[in-house]
Amino acid sequence: MAMKRISRRACAKINLGLDVLGRREDGYHEVRMLMQQVDLHDDLILQKREDGRISMECDREDLPCDETNLCVRAAELMRRQYGLSGGLHIELTKRIPLAAGLAGGSADAAAVMLGMAELFGLAQDDSEAMRRELMHLALQLGADIPYCLMGGTALAEGIGQILTPVRPALREIPTLIVKPAASVSTGEVYRAFDSCTDCHHPDIDGLLDAVRREAYTDICHLLGNILEDVTIPLHPEIRQLKNVLRDHGADAAMMSGSGPTVFALFSEEGKMRDCRRKLLEQREDLSLEGVFLSHTRGGV
Numbered sequence: 256m257a258m259k260r261i262s263r264r265a266c267a268k269i270n271l272g273l274d275v276l277g278r279r280e281d282g283y284h285e286v287r288m289l290m291q292q293v294d295l296h297d298d299l300i301l302q303k304r305e306d307g308r309i310s311m312e313c314d315r316e317d318l319p320c321d322e323t324n325l326c327v328r329a330a331e332l333m334r335r336q337y338g339l340s341g342g343l344h345i346e347l348t349k350r351i352p353l354a355a356g357l358a359g360g361s362a363d364a365a366a367v368m369l370g371m372a373e374l375f376g377l378a379q380d381d382s383e384a385m386r387r388e389l390m391h392l393a394l395q396l397g398a399d400i401p402y403c404l405m406g407g408t409a410l411a412e413g414i415g416q417i418l419t420p421v422r423p424a425l426r427e428i429p430t431l432i433v434k435p436a437a438s439v440s441t442g443e444v445y446r447a448f449d450s451c452t453d454c455h456h457p458d459i460d461g462l463l464d465a466v467r468r469e470a471y472t473d474i475c476h477l478l479g480n481i482l483e484d485v486t487i488p489l490h491p492e493i494r495q496l497k498n499v500l501r502d503h504g505a506d507a508a509m510m511s512g513s514g515p516t517v518f519a520l521f522s523e524e525g526k527m528r529d530c531r532r533k534l535l536e537q538r539e540d541l542s543l544e545g546v547f548l549s550h551t552r553g554g555v
């Protein structure tokens with residue numbers, strides 16, 4: 256009999272707001288972030304293996320499929336935690352750009368964890384309790400993974416793991432996601448933040464209030480990311496890209512996470528598509544890796 260296969264989407268996130276409050280003893284940083292899932296996603300197919308091994312294949316050659324991959328690390332963690340004897344094969348189709356500030360790897364890890372819980376029948380009685388358990392477990396792999404297990408719109412505090420869902424999640428807003436060619440290491444950006452003396456703190460409470468009121472214009476005004484003050488001096492093309500996006504009809508444009516990806520919000524789908532067309536004409540001048548049509552999205 257063929258082994259059961261399941262497929263899962265792993266959605267990217269953007270940070271509508273990101274503030275860093277300070278550095279902890281362990282080097283991690285206390286944050287206050289408004290997280291938002293978008294429908295740009297990777298696709299995963301998970302299949303049990305009888306021989307007990309964990310294996311993986313991926314359509315991107317520059318992404319190793321060994322034990323450094325967050326998918327494999329998540330599968331190993333699940334197997335250890337739940338004493339699973341069966342193995343797993345993971346097939347990953349990657350669309351979310353790498354090292355981009357979109358939590359692509361974290362989203363993949365979350366999808367593997369939820370997928371394995373289903374495949375191995377771990378969550379038969381209470382899938383919500385299972386999700387909460389996985390959120391706790393996931394923190395040892397990465398600060399963004401607990402949020403990726405939840406999705407939707409959420410306030411993230413602590414190092415990203417103290418999560419308060421914002422209900423109802425933000426309605427669908429056309430969101431253009433633009434990845435410059437440069438890649439950025441999250442760890443380096445946080446380290447550089449420590450010597451930033453005049454970083455600008457965004458108004459996360461104001462933004463949260465605007466999201467709760469579904470006040471689109473206010474949301475556009477209040478988007479803010481303190482890490483722009485660290486990443487933009489290293490990659491000035493991010494500022495240029497934000498300006499070009501506004502010139503081409505975006506209501507607001509902001510860097511996501513530690514960067515370098517910039518997302519832009521639009522009042523209408525048509526305006527987003529026009530902007531994408533114009534950007535693609537300047538693709539080489541702006542040295543863009545990818546321009547993705549997307550939307551903000553509710554729960555997992």
Ligand SMILES: C[C@@](CO)(OP(=O)(O)O)[C@H](O)COP(=O)(O)OP(=O)(O)OC[C@H]1O[C@@H](n2ccc(N)nc2=O)[C@H](O)[C@@H]1O
Pocket residue numbers: 270273282283284285286288355356357358361396397398399400413414415441442443445511512513514
């Ligand atoms: C900046 C944010 C915003 O959502 O995302 P990305 O830009 O990575 O998408 C997150 O805070 C990133 O979370 P994530 O990428 O999961 O971080 P991890 O893999 O756990 O950590 C990578 C490195 O970033 C630093 N780090 C991460 C999170 C945090 N709150 N403080 C930190 O100082 C640590 O140096 C750590 O070694």
Ligand SMILES: Nc1ncnc2c1ncn2[C@@H]1O[C@H](COP(=O)(O)OP(=O)(O)O)[C@@H](O)[C@H]1O
Pocket residue numbers: 318323324325326352353354355356357358359360361363364439441512513514
């Ligand atoms: N499944 C995966 N997808 C993407 N990156 C991964 C994955 N597994 C491990 N990584 C590693 O994690 C690093 C950052 O991951 P990613 O989630 O793409 O970026 P970010 O944290 O900036 O949003 C990558 O450079 C890559 O080396």
